[in-house]
Every structure is written in C-alpha cells, then in structure tokens.
Amino acid sequence: MSRIGKLPIKIPESVDISLLDSEITVKGKFGTLQTKIPEMIGIHQDNGVLVISLKNQSRNVRSLHGLYRTLINNMVIGVSEQFNITLILQGVGYRGVVESKTLVLNLGYSHQVKIEIPDKVSVEIEKNTTINLKGCDKEQLGLFAANIRAWRKPEPYKGKGILYKGEQILRKAGKSGK
Template sequence: MSRIGRKEIIIPENIEVIINVPEILVKGKRGELSYSISELIEVETKNKILKLTKKNTTQKAQAIHGLSRSIINNMIQGVSKGFEKKLIIQGVGYRSQMEGRNLILNMGYSHPVKIKPPEDINIKVENSTSIFISGINKERVGQIAATIRSVRPPEPYKGKGIRYENENVKRKIGKAGK
C-alpha cells in the first residue's frame, strides 16, 4: 500500500490547479507546469485539497500512485516557492563565472567547460566558488546540478572538485610513508 500516494495535497490560495484528464496543469506566481497522469490513477479535488486514488490494485498502479502524488506535490511547491540547489567548488585554481546565461567552469582541464542552462533554470555565481541553481521544476534543477557536478566530482584524497552544499565526501588516507 502506497503511504505517500494516500496523503492529500493541500493547494495554497495563490495556486490554480486545472485537471483535464489525462493532463494536470498547475499555475502559480512563478510560472506553470503540466503533468500527464496515468490511466491507472484518478485525481479529484475538493475545496483546495487534491486527492489521488488508484483504479485497481496492480503493482504498477501501486508504484505510479506514489510517484504521481510526489510529482504533483513538487509541481505545486515549485510554482509557489521554487527549488534551489547550491554547489561549492573546492580546489586551487578551480573557478566559475557567468558569460551571459552560460556557465563557464575552469576546472583544471586544458579548456574551459561551458554549460548552457534551459530557459526555465536560473544559474547565479557568487565569489567564483559558489553556484546557485534555481527554478520551478525540481527534476530539472536537480539534473542541471548533477550535470555541473559531473564536470569534476569531488575526489576522495584531497576533496577537490564540485560538491553539493551539504554533501559529505568520505576522505581516504593517502600513501603510507616508509
């Protein structure tokens, strides 16, 4: 039984949810997002409370029930508050900068790495070692953050590279001397 799928979603006052089966559209002050609901899930709304129910009890319906609820909840949070990820660059000579909307990373390679974000994602660089990624779509914000991190993931010996703000990198002990 999906515990997440059974939870009700409370819709804030400034958010508008339009259900046109199989599409659900969420509009808010930051923008609008849409999601295509599976035919195994039924969506009903009653005075600012959204509830998802399964049409049958198959394993696929179980899985999609919780997933759909999480995605719709993230859409509502995204158009009301938005999502943000922070990346920190560690290492001598590693830095980042903005060139228009593009992010330029100098990470010790022979060339600078250029990352072009999608239209709905904002990237901000602070003091060349902190990168802020924000947007209304949680999946896209996380994916762009993961793409930037993959340019130079933190290594275990000195901890150099790009890491998430609260990421804990397990450090290894180097060579033992004689």
C-alpha cells in the first residue's frame, strides 16, 4: 500500500470541498479547482480531514493511490495559500515587462518574445530581471514557468539564461588558448 496515499489531508477552514460522483471541487479564497477521480478510489471527509481509500487492491488501482492523494492535496494548498515560482533573467540586456495579459521578454534575440499569460496565473516583475509567478493550479503554473524558461535555458559557459530561483549552473571551462 502507498505510504503517501495513506496520509490524511488536513482541510483549512477557508476551504470548501464538494464531492459529486467522481468529480471533486475545491473552493478557497484564491480560486476554484476541480478534477475527476477514478471510480476505484474512494474519498471520505471527516471533521476537517480528507481520507483517500481504495475500493479494490489491484496493482493498477494501488499505483493511483498516492498520485490522487497528492493531486487533491495540491488543490487544497493552491486555493488556500497559492504556489510561487520565481524566475531570474541572467544575461546582459535580458529583461521582462508585463503588458496587459502578455509577458514581453528581451532575451538577446532580434525580436521581443511575447508570451500570453494564462487566466489563473499572475505575473509580477521586480527590477526588470526577476519574474514572480503565482497561481492556485500547480500544474498550470509549472507548465507556464517551463514555457518561459524554454526560450533561453541556462548555458554552462557564460551562465546566461532563465533560471529558477536557487538553481546553480555547473560552469564549464571554455576553450584553452595557446
């Protein structure tokens, strides 16, 4: 049995959870999230605690136990606290600006990179080189951050690129001249 799947989920007072058939909806102060749960997985709510159980013990069902517990826990955390991802633009002339619902980046190309900001994600820029992303949906937030980073991944020779906060780049030595 999954060790993660057995753990109960504590529900904050500001979060409302509703279960209809195989769909779970989580509402909080930062938004509403919903997802479908397979019928083989049971959910019980008792005194501010949510418990995920299995209806049968087949191998396929057991493999989903911890996954759906984690997905539901991320939904609860997202609507009550929000998730944060910080990206750092490192390079000469690299900077970003938010224009209405578009993130405009100068990344050393001959043109500006324009990226549409999803509805459930908010973007703040500090000092032109630090991008703070906030959102209640962890999957959508991580995907958006990865799409931004894909425009300039960090390179090991000069250390330029778009980095996650706290990320270390393993630097390589360049060509040795004679």
